[in-house]
Amino acid sequence: MDDMHSRDGKDGDDALSAYMDGELNADEAAALERRLQTDAALRARLDDLRAVDKALNNAFDLQALEVPASIEAMVAANDAASVDGSGAGGVVPFPKRGRAIRQPFVPAAIAASVALIAGYIAGSAPSTPAPDGGAANLIAFAGPLAADHPIAEALNATPSGSAFAVKGVDAGEEVRPILSFQATDGAFCREFEAGSLTTSMRGVACREDDEAWAVRVAVAGGGLAPLDAAGYATASSADASLIADYVDGVMDGDPLDAEQEAEFISHAAGER
Amino acid sequence: MVTNTSVNRSALLETLPRLKRFCLVLTRRSEDADDLLQATVERLLSKGVPPDADLNKWAFRVCRNIWIDEVRSRNVRRATPIDEAPEPNPLDGECAAMARASLTEVRGALESLPEEQREAICLVAMEGYSYKEAAEIMNAPIGTVMSRLSRARAALADALADAPLPT
Numbered sequence: 120m121d122d123m124h125s126r127d128g129k130d131g132d133d134a135l136s137a138y139m140d141g142e143l144n145a146d147e148a149a150a151l152e153r154r155l156q157t158d159a160a161l162r163a164r165l166d167d168l169r170a171v172d173k174a175l176n177n178a179f180d181l182q183a184l185e186v187p188a189s190i191e192a193m194v195a196a197n198d199a200a201s202v203d204g205s206g207a208g209g210v211v212p213f214p215k216r217g218r219a220i221r222q223p224f225v226p227a228a229i230a231a232s233v234a235l236i237a238g239y240i241a242g243s244a245p246s247t248p249a250p251d252g253g254a255a256n257l258i259a260f261a262g263p264l265a266a267d268h269p270i271a272e273a274l275n276a277t278p279s280g281s282a283f284a285v286k287g288v289d290a291g292e293e294v295r296p297i298l299s300f301q302a303t304d305g306a307f308c309r310e311f312e313a314g315s316l317t318t319s320m321r322g323v324a325c326r327e328d329d330e331a332w333a334v335r336v337a338v339a340g341g342g343l344a345p346l347d348a349a350g351y352a353t354a355s356s357a358d359a360s361l362i363a364d365y366v367d368g369v370m371d372g373d374p375l376d377a378e379q380e381a382e383f384i385s386h387a388a389g390e391r
Numbered sequence: 392m393v394t395n396t397s398v399n400r401s402a403l404l405e406t407l408p409r410l411k412r413f414c415l416v417l418t419r420r421s422e423d424a425d426d427l428l429q430a431t432v433e434r435l436l437s438k439g440v441p442p443d444a445d446l447n448k449w450a451f452r453v454c455r456n457i458w459i460d461e462v463r464s465r466n467v468r469r470a471t472p473i474d475e476a477p478e479p480n481p482l483d484g485e486c487a488a489m490a491r492a493s494l495t496e497v498r499g500a501l502e503s504l505p506e507e508q509r510e511a512i513c514l515v516a517m518e519g520y521s522y523k524e525a526a527e528i529m530n531a532p533i534g535t536v537m538s539r540l541s542r543a544r545a546a547l548a549d550a551l552a553d554a555p556l557p558t
Contacts, residue, residue, distance in 0.1 A: 136541035140515055142522050167548040172516040174551065178497035179412050179517060186407045190429050193436065194404045298460055363460070373452065373530035374459045376507065 135165050139172070263331040264324065270294050271332045274309050274324055279380060291315060299375040299383065300366065307383060308335070310366055321362050323369075336365050398435055402446050407432075409518060410450055416513040417458050419502045430457050448520075451528045455510065500550040507531075508543035515540050 137143050138151050155162050264271040273283035273294035285292040298310040306325035313320055322337025338361050375383070410431060414424035431454040440449050501509060507529075514525040515536070522540075526533045 132545040133538060133541040136544050137522075137537055140522065140540075142537065164548075167552065168544045171544045171547045171551070174497045175501065175512065175516055175547070178494040178501070179415070179513075181408045181412060184408045184411050184415070186411050186428070187425050190425070190432055191404065191407065193429075193432055194400050194407065366460070373456055376459070376529070376531065378507075378531075378535070 131161065131164065132168065135161070135168055139165070139169060263333040266331060268332075270311065270313055270324065270334070273313075274311065274326075274332055276384060278377070278384065279309070285313075297321075298366065299380040300370045301372065301375070302369045303371045304369075305371075308366075308369070310362060323362060323365060335369075336362065338362055398440050399446055403432070403435065403450065406447050406450060409447070410454055412517065413451060413454055413510075413513055414458075416501065416509050416517075417455070417506065427454065427458055448524060448528055451514070451518075452530075455528065496551060497547075500547050503550070504543055504546060508539045508546070511536055511539040512543040512547075516544070 134143065134147070134151055138148060143151065155165065269283070269285040269292075273285075274296060277283040277294065277296050279296045279298055281296070283294040283296075284290075285294060292313065292315045294311060294313040296309050296311045300308055300310075302308045302325055304327075306327045308323055308325035310323050311321070313322075320337045322334050324332045324334045326332045407428070411424060411428050414427040414431070415421065418424045418427055431450065434453050434457060435450055440446055501512070504512075510529060511525060514520045514528055515522065520528065522533045522536050525540075526536045529536060531539075
């Protein structure tokens with residue numbers, strides 16, 4: 120907010136906008152008010168910006184917004200059982216996130232059917248099945264990824280919502296970062312999908328400072344869904360929700376937005 | 392990590408229309424907005440709200456996270472207009488060109504903005520959050536909120552300055 124005293128165009132809009140919201144300090148506000156007294160164009164711009172807010176509040180009038188009765192009923196209900204929402208008429212329920220995973224899983228056996236995934240993970244050690252027996256297809260790896268591993272390369276370079284084309288022997292396969300976040304242990308983590316249209320994995324890999332990417336958890340999937348024009352794929356049901364539960368459990372705060380992620384990606388690229 | 396705590400249900404009930412509006416601004420479609428709203432309410436009721444958190448702010452954060460994390464990856468983004476335009480309200484006399492633009496034009500112009508800008512202008516210009524509060528909800532620096540908001544207002548002002556006046 121320095122440079123508040125000389126500018127036009129975008130910077131001018133910044134100041135006017137902050138002025139409208141009462142977010143300028145007293146000196147800045149006084150300086151802007153002095154300019155407004157002598158600058159008719161600036162005054163007109165302020166009126167235009169104020170009119171934007173007014174028009175928006177008219178177009179999204181709270182009184183006219185309808186909240187579905189089924190959702191109101193969920194909130195009004197006194198017993199937690201009704202929270203399930205299965206009886207919500209006319210509203211499509213979101214896929215329920217099945218079981219809560221609050222801790223990283225004990226490494227589980229790598230299912231024979233997902234040789235592809237085993238191939239992806241350098242040095243991952245087969246171990247015992249998941250203790251709860253409930254998530255047979257959930258696979259956890261303790262192994263790090265080699266720096267030139269396709270998943271590591273993709274996680275270092277590819278924004279979420281985009282696809283990284285694997286080269287070499289696995290050409291034709293893709294790695295698709297889905298979401299980036301910081302874990303409660305401080306590591307930078309990304310959820311991703313990798314594989315082909317027929318076989319895939321969905322998982323979370325993390326890295327701490329200068330260490331290598333390590334896959335913390337992954338689940339086998341039935342293949343990547345085709346991407347739409349906007350770069351979004353339909354998440355595949357149960358597999359995705361297991362990973363989503365894991366993410367929920369280890370995420371510190373919010374997922375990174377596009378800008379924060381881009382910052383990390385460019386940082387990662389600079390290291391290499 | 393949020394531990395299970397109770398939710399003030401009557402306060403949540405009151406904030407539902409505001410949450411719905413935020414959902415509408417994020418998703419740009421009424422059905423998707425209701426889906427997102429329901430998912431948000433389910434999450435709030437099942438996981439609770441930390442005792443020291445402001446319910447409204449917390450609810451907006453949860454809503455936004457679900458949108459980023461879950462809904463968007465389910466490919467609910469469609470470039471179809473928001474289809475729940477309310478009845479036009481009579482506007483008072485001293486309006487600038489902008490305020491005379493039709494509700495459809497206003498909504499269309501908002502929909503054409505990037506998500507980050509839509510979110511910022513909803514939180515500040517409609518919900519009345521301070522930049523600091525909006526920054527907390529959006530998990531972004533205050534300066535970023537300020538510039539997103541300013542760009543959003545400028546783009547809307549420019550888009551609607553040329554809007555034809557109603558006859």
